[in-house]
Amino acid sequence: MVDIATRVFNQNWKIDPIVRSLLDTDFYKILMNQFIYRNSKGVEVKFQLINRTKDVSLVDLISEEELRNQLDQARMLRLSRGEATWLRGNHFYGNEMMFSPEYVSWFEEFTLPEYNLKKQNDNYELTFEGAWNEVSLWEIPALSIVSELRSRALLREMGKFELQVLYARAMTKLWEKIEKLKKLTNLRIADFGTRRRHSFLWQDWCIQAMNEGLGEKFLGTSNCLVAQRRELEAIGTNAHELPMIYSALTDTDSELAAAPYEVLANWQKEYDGNLKIILPDTYGSENFFKNAPDWLAQWTGVRIDSGNPILGAETALRWWSSKGEDTTKKLLIFSDGLDVNAIEMLYARFSSSARLSFGWGTMLTNDFRGLGINLEANPMSLVCKAVNANGRPTVKISDDFGKVLGQASDLNRYKRVFV
Amino acid sequence: MVDIATRVFNQNWKIDPIVRSLLDTDFYKILMNQFIYRNSKGVEVKFQLINRTKDVSLVDLISEEELRNQLDQARMLRLSRGEATWLRGNHFYGNEMMFSPEYVSWFEEFTLPEYNLKKQNDNYELTFEGAWNEVSLWEIPALSIVSELRSRALLREMGKFELQVLYARAMTKLWEKIEKLKKLTNLRIADFGTRRRHSFLWQDWCIQAMNEGLGEKFLGTSNCLVAQRRELEAIGTNAHELPMIYSALTDTDSELAAAPYEVLANWQKEYDGNLKIILPDTYGSENFFKNAPDWLAQWTGVRIDSGNPILGAETALRWWSSKGEDTTKKLLIFSDGLDVNAIEMLYARFSSSARLSFGWGTMLTNDFRGLGINLEANPMSLVCKAVNANGRPTVKISDDFGKVLGQASDLNRYKRVFV
Numbered sequence: 001m002v003d004i005a006t007r008v009f010n011q012n013w014k015i016d017p018i019v020r021s022l023l024d025t026d027f028y029k030i031l032m033n034q035f036i037y038r039n040s041k042g043v044e045v046k047f048q049l050i051n052r053t054k055d056v057s058l059v060d061l062i063s064e065e066e067l068r069n070q071l072d073q074a075r076m077l078r079l080s081r082g083e084a085t086w087l088r089g090n091h092f093y094g095n096e097m098m099f100s101p102e103y104v105s106w107f108e109e110f111t112l113p114e115y116n117l118k119k120q121n122d123n124y125e126l127t128f129e130g131a132w133n134e135v136s137l138w139e140i141p142a143l144s145i146v147s148e149l150r151s152r153a154l155l156r157e158m159g160k161f162e163l164q165v166l167y168a169r170a171m172t173k174l175w176e177k178i179e180k181l182k183k184l185t186n187l188r189i190a191d192f193g194t195r196r197r198h199s200f201l202w203q204d205w206c207i208q209a210m211n212e213g214l215g216e217k218f219l220g221t222s223n224c225l226v227a228q229r230r231e232l233e234a235i236g237t238n239a240h241e242l243p244m245i246y247s248a249l250t251d252t253d254s255e256l257a258a259a260p261y262e263v264l265a266n267w268q269k270e271y272d273g274n275l276k277i278i279l280p281d282t283y284g285s286e287n288f289f290k291n292a293p294d295w296l297a298q299w300t301g302v303r304i305d306s307g308n309p310i311l312g313a314e315t316a317l318r319w320w321s322s323k324g325e326d327t328t329k330k331l332l333i334f335s336d337g338l339d340v341n342a343i344e345m346l347y348a349r350f351s352s353s354a355r356l357s358f359g360w361g362t363m364l365t366n367d368f369r370g371l372g373i374n375l376e377a378n379p380m381s382l383v384c385k386a387v388n389a390n391g392r393p394t395v396k397i398s399d400d401f402g403k404v405l406g407q408a409s410d411l412n413r414y415k416r417v418f419v
Numbered sequence: 420m421v422d423i424a425t426r427v428f429n430q431n432w433k434i435d436p437i438v439r440s441l442l443d444t445d446f447y448k449i450l451m452n453q454f455i456y457r458n459s460k461g462v463e464v465k466f467q468l469i470n471r472t473k474d475v476s477l478v479d480l481i482s483e484e485e486l487r488n489q490l491d492q493a494r495m496l497r498l499s500r501g502e503a504t505w506l507r508g509n510h511f512y513g514n515e516m517m518f519s520p521e522y523v524s525w526f527e528e529f530t531l532p533e534y535n536l537k538k539q540n541d542n543y544e545l546t547f548e549g550a551w552n553e554v555s556l557w558e559i560p561a562l563s564i565v566s567e568l569r570s571r572a573l574l575r576e577m578g579k580f581e582l583q584v585l586y587a588r589a590m591t592k593l594w595e596k597i598e599k600l601k602k603l604t605n606l607r608i609a610d611f612g613t614r615r616r617h618s619f620l621w622q623d624w625c626i627q628a629m630n631e632g633l634g635e636k637f638l639g640t641s642n643c644l645v646a647q648r649r650e651l652e653a654i655g656t657n658a659h660e661l662p663m664i665y666s667a668l669t670d671t672d673s674e675l676a677a678a679p680y681e682v683l684a685n686w687q688k689e690y691d692g693n694l695k696i697i698l699p700d701t702y703g704s705e706n707f708f709k710n711a712p713d714w715l716a717q718w719t720g721v722r723i724d725s726g727n728p729i730l731g732a733e734t735a736l737r738w739w740s741s742k743g744e745d746t747t748k749k750l751l752i753f754s755d756g757l758d759v760n761a762i763e764m765l766y767a768r769f770s771s772s773a774r775l776s777f778g779w780g781t782m783l784t785n786d787f788r789g790l791g792i793n794l795e796a797n798p799m800s801l802v803c804k805a806v807n808a809n810g811r812p813t814v815k816i817s818d819d820f821g822k823v824l825g826q827a828s829d830l831n832r833y834k835r836v837f838v
Contacts, residue, residue, distance in 0.1 A: 151578050159631050162631065165628070167587070168587035168590035170583050172584060172587045173586035175580075175584040175587070209447060209580040209583075212581065213581070
């Protein structure tokens with residue numbers, strides 16, 4: 001029997017929308033958003049979509065019209081009543097509300113602001129300008145729209161059963177990964193794959209498969225919408241955006257040197273426990289720890305998001321030890337370019353030194369390599385970053401050469417200051 | 420949105436029925452059924468389910484209650500109006516109706532007759548007794564019910580996503596087979612997998628995947644219900660049942676020796692073209708051809724259903740040549756224990772000698788070997804055969820030792836007569 005209502009409902013869409021809810025975003029974006037809403041009203045920023053995969057041209061795959069249609073559609077979204085209720089219901093260990101009534105009320109009125117889209121040679125220039133807390137919420141929908149439009153383009157010519165077999169292969173591939181991960185006794189792992197996912201429906205499937213396959217080893221997902229619908233834990237803390245913009249807004253070198261710590265000092269006024277996670281690599285992890293204030297050593301954990309994860313973890317462990325902390329009580333979160341082999345290796349190496357947690361992204365939600373479709377199906381590395389704040393350029397150095405952001409003169413100054 | 424109607428509809432079933440239509444059977448059963456209806460009214464037969472896989476106990480897997488529920492449910496089925504219309508619409512190359520109005524009217528009133536079920540040590544004894552044309556229609560539903568109940572038993576403990584991955588693996592496995600078969604330029608292949616299928620829904624999927632993947636190389640399916648619903652060709656001719664019962668009904672040795680040819684002489688009064696297919700192995704193919712009347716060499720083809728298929732095909736080709744026939748116009752149908760390797764081998768060997776066609780059964784619709792579930796998921800060899808007719812025992816010799824049927828004294832007589 002055809003479900004006539006569903007059929008007619010779908011006829012109302014001009015397009016098949018990729019992003020259908022403002023909660024279809026990462027939890028840390030909302031945690032950061034409330035933080036920005038309270039602490040940095042009036043800061044104007046510019047975010048830009050950047051394609052780090054130089055050999056893939058988005059213009060060849062995605063038409064400007066379909067990209068505009070999806071972005072326009074996302075701008076029509078409003079938080080629903082149930083979504084607002086879910087946000088309000090997020091508590092710190094049952095004590096305090098994570099999101100204030102004022103913030104949720106603001107979010108209920110929120111719609112995504114305008115975007116600027118231009119064709120630039122072989123790529124699109126997609127930027128968002130305006131109030132920080134508004135523009136910031138474009139990051140994840142912009143990335144997941146481009147990522148899924150690319151998937152749709154790659155799958156366009158396939159037959160119905162060919163497609164079903166493709167997904168069958170992808171399911172099998174993921175399940176084999178899950179069966180390997182299951183063997184790691186004290187594994188704690190979460191989905192961090194919203195931004196570069198193959199598609200929303202596929203991410204939703206992957207998360208449910210992880211939940212069934214890994215049971216208690218699966219912590220939850222960074223995706224708020226899936227967390228809400230599937231009754232899972234929403235996972236996330238903070239990101240480079242905060243120190244990058246705090247730093248860009250400083251005037252003197254000493255203010256700049258203090259900015260990455262100042263943002264965390266403000267953060268701990270808002271959030272507690274598992275949300276007190278240090279992301280040390282924005283301007284190089286070694287220097288971050290060298291200059292870090294003592295109070296920061298009491299935070300819950302460190303997230304390793306670039307560079308060699310073994311070196312990154314060892315640096316954090318040494319730092320905690322030097323501050324007299326018991327590392328086995330500390331949390332190391334690995335979240336950069338993970339796949340099963342890396343997870344197994346890091347688990348073997350560090351599971352007796354600290355509590356571990358893994359934020360698994362692209363290779364969880366978009367690993368279609370070797371499944372018999374176009375080779376281009378290798379996931380691409382797209383980011384959407386703040387490039388300036390109040391007209392001043394942002395800088396990111398990170399522990400990876402490929403993730404550097406900023407102009408030469410600014411980079412030199414930052415490198416001099418963060419030594 | 421939940422489709423409430425579907426949900427409520429499903430609530431009406433006491434069980435999830437395996438066989439939901441009298442057309443969920445092989446086309447040759449209906450072709451033979453009309454033949455029996457017209458030629459052999461009044462013959463009383465007994466059919467019996469036989470488990471050739473001695474190491475699998477059905478009693479351990481399937482409860483008597485669930486088996487009875489499924490058999491009882493099948494007895495409630497009646498041909499629907501649309502199904503009768505489909506039967507009436509089957510023509511010989513657009514000329515003549517394949518099924519007479521009288522026969523279809525009879526079928527519209529038909530329900531499956533009673534069954535006898537007893538637990539016998541580690542197996543069920545399941546038999547059907549009564550008018551040949553009524554009892555005969557139990558063969559396929561009885562087999563597919565037992566086959567699917569076994570699948571359900573093997574899958575009972577699996578989680579939802581574990582199950583989905585199992586089917587994902589099975590889909591991938593079949594698609595890889597299809598991709599290999601696609602390379603055989605003039606391949607002609609049909610689904611013959613109803614009786615030992617994993618389940619109805621899985622067979623339906625396999626057939627559609629074959630149809631999309633192989634295009635014109637896929638001839639259709641022996642399953643009438645899927646043929647009707649998916650608008651495919653229904654494929655089939657005749658089976659051992661006819662010569663076995665014709666032979667059992669004879670009195671003298673000379674009548675017995677003539678019986679396998681007499682049945683074909685009657686068959687060609689009813690059917691034409693691609694339905695004039697010889698199945699020579701009931702009492703040994705070598706002897707069948709040695710003693711065959713000349714007119715039989717003009718029939719369209721030979722089906723090779725037991726023994727070494729290379730020897731079987733060579734025997735048929737030699738026989739046609741000896742009768743002055745052009746073998747390249749003749750059709751060889753291979754239908755015994757096929758999988759991709761055997762199909763490729765037979766195709767390479769015989770595609771220049773004759774027209775070829777493959778009837779692919781168990782390894783198309785029930786190949787779950789090596790997919791990570793219970794080893795017992797190897798398909799089993801179940802048959803449902805006529806064991807006597809008007810009280811006289813039937814005999815089958817075949818070209819395979821494992822397919823022999825009958826008591827020693829009868830076997831000796833048959834071996835003596837068919838030399």
